[in-house]
Amino acid sequence: MNRKKIITFLIFFVIELIFVISAVSGQCDRCSGTGKIICYNCQGTGKVQTSEPVEICEYCLGFGVIQPTITKKSAFAQTGDKEVFVSGTFENDQTDGIYGMAIAEVIGETTTYTNSSERIYFPPNEEILVTVIVNNIPNDDWNWISKFGNLKTNIYLSNIDSLSCPLCGGDGILTPLATCSICYGTGFTDCPDCNSNFGLTGGVTTIGVIAIIGLVILSTIIIRRRKITEKDLRKMSFYEYQNWIIEKLSVERAQIRDSRLGIDGYTKDGEAIQINQSHNVGKAEVYKFANILSKKKIRRGIIIAFNFNDDVFEAINGARQHFRIIIETVMVKKLID
Ligand SMILES: [Zn+2]
Ligand SMILES: [Zn+2]
Ligand SMILES: [Zn+2]
Incomplete structure (x- = not known):
């Protein structure tokens, strides 16, 4: 090895060392050096939808709303000039603030006199004092009420707003999750741009070892990122596969009601998308899809599958003529770049 070659080698080595040190000290943009990224399959929730049937929400019994409770903490009353100040303190146990109305009663010898408050806001977990003045009391009843020991009152809340169900978010149904x-x-999953799992905790020695290994690898092969293949997609669960396609096309996932009908997503232009994890999709599927689109008054649709039978063209023409619906077929391999 001559002098020139040694110098070239050393320059290469230093560049490579800087690269590796910056990689292990967390310079990766994608993961901010943590080595972990949010899981694409579950968007970081750790849970995915399953094909199990949905259940009615047991908390709201499918209504999507609940009637909240506001606890009465205390109640007291005070007489004024032919009027009674009826008070109570109330605490809202829900996590959201709610509006309600207080009703006060003054129980006379024969008649009960009532009055109501304005609508009052009850913030969460705070004791609120409410006073309602009952003052429509005639003289003779007032004489009886104002006698010592006769004052009898009551205060309670009414017309309390209902709240969206916290368990199902107001849908009334629960989607089983796996x-x-x-x-x-x-x-979280490992960041594909950096493999900073190793090296992050290691010291200078580790960095040196990695640098040498990296140099050997860099100078012998070109690193290519592993691509997803059609075979991988076939082996995925339907939900992983569906997620992959939805992300790939950057389309919006359909609501659960639509996906039951066979529409899995929508493009920004409102085209319906059906995702099949199967081969030989034929005219029957296309007609079925066209039928759903027609019922939902959608003019364009895209069917995705691994491949299609020749007879789909018959159904595509049929859908155009009979329903005036344009259906496009897309083979999954076109989505793999
Ligand atoms: Zn990274
Ligand atoms: Zn996940
Ligand atoms: Zn519910």
Whole structure:
């Protein structure tokens, strides 16, 4: 090895060393050096939808709303000039503030006199004092009420707003969830741009070793990122596969009601998307899809599958002529770059 070659080698080595040190000390943009990114399959929740049927929410019994309770903490009353100040303190146990109305009663010898408050805001977990003045009391009843020991009152809340169900978010149904098989429920996966799992805790020696290994690798092979193949997609669970396609096309996922009908997503232009994890999708599927689009008054749709039978063109023409619906077929391999 001549002098020139040694110098070139050393320059290469130093550049490589700087690269590796910056990589292990957390310079990766994608993961901010943590080595972990949010799991694409579950968006970091650690849970994914399953094909199990949905259940009615047991908390709101499917109504989507609940009638909240506001606890009465104390009640007291005071007489004034032909009027009674009826007070109570109330605490809202919910996590959201709610509006309600207080009703006060003054119980006379034969008649009960009532009055109500304005609508009052009850913030969460705070004791609120409410006073309602009852003053429509005639003279003779007032004489009886104002006698010592006769004053009898009551205060309670009414017309309390209902709250959106906290368990189902107001849908009335619960979608069963399973642990995400990509991140095992942690919500995170290893960052594909850096493998800073190793090296992060290591010292100078580790960095040196990595630098040498890295130099050998760099100077012998070109590193290529592993691509997803059609075979990988076939082996995925339907939900992982569906997520992959939805992310790839940057489309919006359909609501659960639509996905039951066979619409899995929508493009920004409102085209319906059906995702099939199967081969030989034929005219029957296309007609079925066209039928749903027609019922939902959607003019364009895209069917995705691994491949299609020749007879789909018959159905595509049929859908155009009979329903005036344009259906496009897309093979999954076109989405793999
Ligand atoms: Zn990274
Ligand atoms: Zn996950
Ligand atoms: Zn509910």
